[in-house]
Amino acid sequence: MCLQKKLNIEHLISKDQKILVAISGGADSICLLDYLYKQGYSVAAAHCNFNLRGEDSDLDEYFVRDVIKKYNIELFVKSFQTEAFAKENKISIEMAARKLRYEWFEELSKENGFHKIATAHHSDDSVETILLNLAGKTGIKGLLGIPEKNGKLVRPLLKVAKTDILEYCNRNNLSFRDDKTNFETKYNRNKVRHLIIPEFEKINPAFSQNVLDSASNLKLYADFVDAHLRKFRKKCVVFQSDKTVLSIEKLKKNEHLKLFLYEFLSDYGFNYSQVLKIIISLDNQSGKMFLSDKYRLVKERKELVISKISKQEQQIYRIESQNDELIINKDNINEMRITCSFRYANEIDTLTDKKKGFFDFEKIEFPIIIRKWRKGDYFKPFGMNGKSKKVSDYFK
Amino acid sequence: MCLQKKLNIEHLISKDQKILVAISGGADSICLLDYLYKQGYSVAAAHCNFNLRGEDSDLDEYFVRDVIKKYNIELFVKSFQTEAFAKENKISIEMAARKLRYEWFEELSKENGFHKIATAHHSDDSVETILLNLAGKTGIKGLLGIPEKNGKLVRPLLKVAKTDILEYCNRNNLSFRDDKTNFETKYNRNKVRHLIIPEFEKINPAFSQNVLDSASNLKLYADFVDAHLRKFRKKCVVFQSDKTVLSIEKLKKNEHLKLFLYEFLSDYGFNYSQVLKIIISLDNQSGKMFLSDKYRLVKERKELVISKISKQEQQIYRIESQNDELIINKDNINEMRITCSFRYANEIDTLTDKKKGFFDFEKIEFPIIIRKWRKGDYFKPFGMNGKSKKVSDYFK
Known part of the structure; x- marks a missing residue:
């Protein structure tokens, strides 16, 4: 049988372990449960009802409850108020569902x-x-794909195609229900x-397999660099309760500083072009x-x-390049969009639209930082021969 | 000006150097030539007429000759019989054009x-x-994009968008002609x-820039591993005139053997799954x-x-996975296609089609090697209870 030939899951789970299988009712999870059950693994199932699709969510739950009867296993079901949770925590619906799901699974694992x-x-x-990561901002890490294991979490079907x-x-x-639970990334x-x-x-035609092969190759690189990154941390970095300190003298001894500083600082949210500037700043x-x-970083x-x-300082947004569109989630419902585009000076005739501002492209440097006004902020309006004006005066 | 802002080519060429600019007549090369000329670089131009698009090729040449008049620079033009060269050397048209082009540029550089x-x-x-490399078989190297420099070759516009x-x-x-010289990869x-x-x-919307940023990140990884790969070569590998020898004892000491053996052996055409098997074979x-x-590799x-x-042994083809299609170029015109697909036993009713062979999926291992008959080859036909038969007898 084809699936079985591709599955080689002894390195993920063993027969003496108790496995909790996440079950949505879709083909994937039904297949996983059935396969593990028939192979003699000791399994239980857990179904989340996120209440995001009205009756459909309840029908999924009903279906799962029904399907599970033919296996002699335990089923856990929990109903979540996902939207309310997302709103409360100011996170996306998708993030909320993920958080609720994995937290509950962890709980179940501990208890049982x-x-x-x-x-x-x-x-x-x-x-x-x-491919989604490739479209967004990513480095090597986003190109490795979904990990096969991550702590307690395992994905036995990860090498199997749909x-x-x-x-x-x-x-x-096996019957199953169409899986409609992709939330926001769905589109x-x-x-x-x-x-x-x-x-x-x-x-x-072998595109998907080729991408996965490339990802395996990249993983070898990532693992190798990770091993060295640990040494780098030990050598150059001191972690204190309120700050992290890197010795400049030691940094300068690293022949591959760009790589290590980027890998280290990207965990703190710094991007590649910032890292280049930080390296220049060392001298x-x-x-x-x-x-x-x-x-x-100072x-x-x-x-x-x-x-x-601080929280207040965090109200800082960045435009990374001239084509970026910045979408600021104002209150989880209304968005504020800031777009940035390039015009030749002769195409700009009026400055009457208050929602638009024009800046000299020669003088700006990406990323553009957008933040609330601070005391002392000033700007140099066009037509004032380079004289500056306080922002506070302008808005008076 | 936008192009100028993005260009930062001092690290590629300096004003005291003589530059040969490859010029097709398309917007890209016209832009490059004009920019370098106006910036005061010392340039000459070289145009290849590959004679691949009949009159159109000659019109390109005519256009380039005309355009170049307004610059006070030297122009070299050469006409190639590209198709004949491709046929003679049994390479693709694209490969032929590339080979002819760069060989001529090298010659011109030396002479002038x-x-x-x-x-x-x-x-x-x-x-x-x-993206094309991602579709094909690639590892980290195919994901780095086109290099900005490679020996004498430089690409000053590489960070500039079309x-x-x-x-x-x-x-x-500046006027230019549509560039139609993408040959086979065109499609x-x-x-x-x-x-x-x-x-x-x-x-x-920032997709392209994101891909390029990811490539820059990958380059850091590739460079780091390359530096270590050089050490690996020195330590574990002995290059002799007719063979390359790797010490098993030394290989086993390498903690990241998979990475280094793959990177080393991929230059010899071995693939990832072979490397895994080679590592197992060490013991x-x-x-x-x-x-x-x-x-x-023995x-x-x-x-x-x-x-x-040997050349004869080279008539070996590989099918890497069950969905592979093997296209064997018999004589540069006719192709032989071997496809490999999966059927359930109950779907196979007749074995009458001589162009099809059936093999037990449980027993085969990828890659499947396809080669000419050698003395002593045998197989086990269906219905003979596992008894084997010589291939030479079967075809008698």
Whole structure:
């Protein structure tokens, strides 16, 4: 049988372990549960009702409860008020569902002694994730795909394609419900799945496998650098309760500083072009400050010092390049959009639209930082021969 | 001006160097030539007429000769019989054009003392190349994009987008001819350009810049591993005139053997799954052999020995996975296609089609090696209870 040939899950779970299988009612999770059950693994199932699709959510739950009867296993079901949770915590619906789901699974594992939590992500999911990450800002990490294990979490079907899963369900007469639980990424994921991947497959029918192979190759690189990054941390970095301190003298001894400083600082939200500027700053005067969303990095005489910035300071947004569109989530419902585009001076005739501001492209440097007014802020309006004006005066 | 802001080419060429600019007559090369000329670089131009598009090729040449008159520079033009050259050398038209082009540029450089050869590849080309490589078999190297320099060859426009180039041509009233010289990759490149990238841009308008940023990140990883790979070569590998020998004892000391052995062996055409098997073989009996297109690797008692295989042995083809289609170029015109697919036993009713063979999926291991008959080859036909039969007897 095809699925079985591809599965080689001894390195993920063993027969003496108790496994909690996440079950949505879709083909993937039904297949996973059935396979593990029939292979003699000790399994229980957990179903989340996120109450996001009205009656449909309840029908999923009903279906799962019904399906599970034919297996002699335990089923846990929990109902979540996902939207309210998302609103309360000011996070996206998708993030909320993920948080609720994994927190509950962890709880169940502790209470019932499950050794592993298994989810039914498969190789198509992984390829799609890689392409979605490629579209967004990513480095090597986003190109590795979905990990096969992560702590207690395991994904036994990760090397199996969706077609194999459907074939398994078909051959084993398993019924399932269409999985509609992709929430917000759904739209983009669907674009990747239905528009982008099929075009790639016309270029090369083995596209998906090739992407996964490339990801395996990248993983070797990532692991190698990670091993060295640990040494770098030990050598150059001191973690204190309120700050992280990097010795400039030691940094300068690193032949691959760009790589390590980027890998280290990206965890604090600093981007590549900032890292390049930070490296230049090592030889310059003290006091230069760099900001990420949540952290401040200050170049002092002998050290780089990273500390958390306050909530208020966090109201800082960044435009990375001239084509960026910044979408600021004002209150989880209303958005504020800031777009940035390029015009030739002769195309600008009026400055009457108060929602538009014009800046000299020669003089601006990306990223553009957008933040609330601070005392002392000034600007140099056009037509004033380079004289500056206080922002506070302008808005009086 | 936008193009100028993005260009920062002092690290590629200096004003005291003589630059040969490759000029097709398209917007990219016209822009490059005009920019370098106006910036005061010492330039000459070289145009290849590949004679691949009949009159159109000659019109390109005529156009280039005409355009160059307004600059006070030297122009070299050469006409190639590209198709004949491709046929003679059994290579693709694209490969032939590339070979002819760069060989001629090298010659011109030597004869005329050019320090650098500049081509007009831009950032869109690089993004497209990355996506094309992603569709094919690639590792980290295919994801780095087009290099900015490679020996004498430099690509000053590599960080500039096509739109910026067109804008430059427009603002400077430069005329150009549509560049139609993409040869064979044209079809796939056009799919990437017109179908895939626009879809990605709907997901994220900054898609191209993000891909280039990811590539920069990957480059840091690749450079770091390369530095270590050089050490690995020195430590574990002995290059002899007819073979390359790797010490098994030393290999085993490498904590990241998978990475280094793969990076080393991929230059000899071995793939990832072969490398995994080679690593397993290190602890097994001697004599096991692995084949790539051009090389043979034998596991001996204390060494892995790599040697070139003869022309005849090279008639070896590989099917990497069950969905692979193998296209064998028989005589540069006729193709032989071997496809490999999966059927359930109950779907196979007749074995009468002589162009089809059935094999037990449970028993085969990828890659499947396809080669000419050798003395002693045997097989076990269905219905003979596992008894074997010589291939030579069967075809008698």
